[in-house]
Amino acid sequence: MKDAKMQAMENVDTLEVIASPKALGADIAGIDLSKPLSAHQLDTIRLAWQEHLVLRFRNQAHVTFEQQIAFSKHFGPLDKRPTVSHGMSKTHDELPPEIAVISNVKIGGVPVGALGDGEAVWHADMTYNEFPPKGACLFSKEVPPSGGDTHFANMYMAYDSLSDELKQRIQHLSCVHDASRNSAGELRLGFADNTDPTQTVGAVHPLVTTQPQTGKKALMLGRRRNAYIKGLALQESEALLDALWAHATQDRFTWTQVWTAGDVMMWDNTCTLHKRDAFDPHSRRLMYRTQIASR
Template identity: 60%
Template sequence: MTHAATQQLRAIPLGKTIGAQIDGIDLAAPLDDQAVAFLKDAWERHLVLRFRGQSHLSLQGHIAFSRHFGALDKRPIASKAMHASAQELPEEIAVISNVKIDEQPIGGLGDGESVWHADMTYNPAPPRAALLHAHEVPASGGDTQFLNLYAAYESLPEELQQTIAALECVHDASLNSAGELRLGFARVTDPRLTVGARHPLVRIHPLTGRKSLYLGRRRNAYVPGLSLADSEELLDTLWAHATQDAYTWRQQWQAGDLVAWDNRVTLHRRDAFDPQARRLMYRTQVSDRAQ
């Protein structure tokens, strides 16, 4: 199959407000302009795209496909020392895995639960998007949920929308989404001392012009200008609203799945799984920095 047959491409909705499966595509084959346009439109509408049956896709193929959507970042700095094999991969590839070699992990996040988050929002320019390709998956567990931050914002009471319109939030840089302390950071116990980028609580998407919540991670987040108690109350309210089932979709992984998400208007989380099972995934991220 080639991508030239754009009429074979189909976007099949998966969740009520988020997610679509793209059928009729081989990600290892050349991609023509019409196919790229189709995928960009589907991604803009559904926020998360799933491509099944892509086990044959190589790491270089994964990189090449990802580049159709923008320049790629280098892999992030790990929260702990990794086995040397992880450093031998292309610089655009990050490993998400619980597998160890000689007692050293080959990738990040292990087998525990990963809380709701957007990727790397503790940076001034977080990635625009991420593409995660499953090579090995456990028989059960390790599901990933995604949620739609457009829908979460648009369903807020108007009074609350007005309250947060001009507010910013500090996004904690010290901990990753598995709660592990990143290398070089001190543990934060008072959110008012949080170290990380400041972002608006309401973000306007640069392509669609639509408003969405922009939350990052809950842990250690702080709204400058508010008392700690008021900041905690406001953030608890926003997070409780945003993480309702109505705005979410659950991805149950199969080997060969590639899932791509818009990091600007989604959050995601992962279930824990059996630590004796193997889970091996490779990830690219599309840069949102000025090129």
């Protein structure tokens, strides 16, 4: 039986970073996430994540919950999954607390996970919190035959391509991020259905953030619905946000993940947006997510 050091060496010998020709994304090939990771291997993955923002690991169907958690912890402490929402199956309670279920599957008519089968609009995760997550790892257990693709957008590139005039205009502006609805548009428990962005409840973040390691600047847009730029008249805020969102989600800044069972996707939540396509509600989509905390 091979020891952990020998298994890690096998991974190092075959690891390959294959960059996407698009604005972001790379495949990490020749690696088995169920095996121990060497320091060299982790350094390669960290550098690839910093450069490409979204990483894909194919053919990982055999990875266990514990192995997904162990891999994710190499990149920071993990958040615990949210408390099970009203109307959701108690299946979550049987899983490790770091694992959240993203699924349309139902048991006895009750969902086993979040977000269902509808479209999830462009967003960054949980920016309505003071400290949004650093990133996430999403493992696909079951995927529909079509639909349910995930699109990612590069917010470094979106910022860099703004006009100098627009960069100057937004450099000291901050935006309120709405906490009332999730990315599928569902109203969260305990929140009023507010339609006035000037009354939005949620964290306030600068429109432009700086990556501390590289000094690179990125747009931080979070979610469009009910967002409000502090200090501006509502009409001016809406017009500026519409312009920034239209710019940031252009195809030239994006890359699309077409899922296969056994994929593990890892993305940097601080400098990307993502969205999901709708899919046939009669198809099964079952995914497990770990979330890397910002601190």
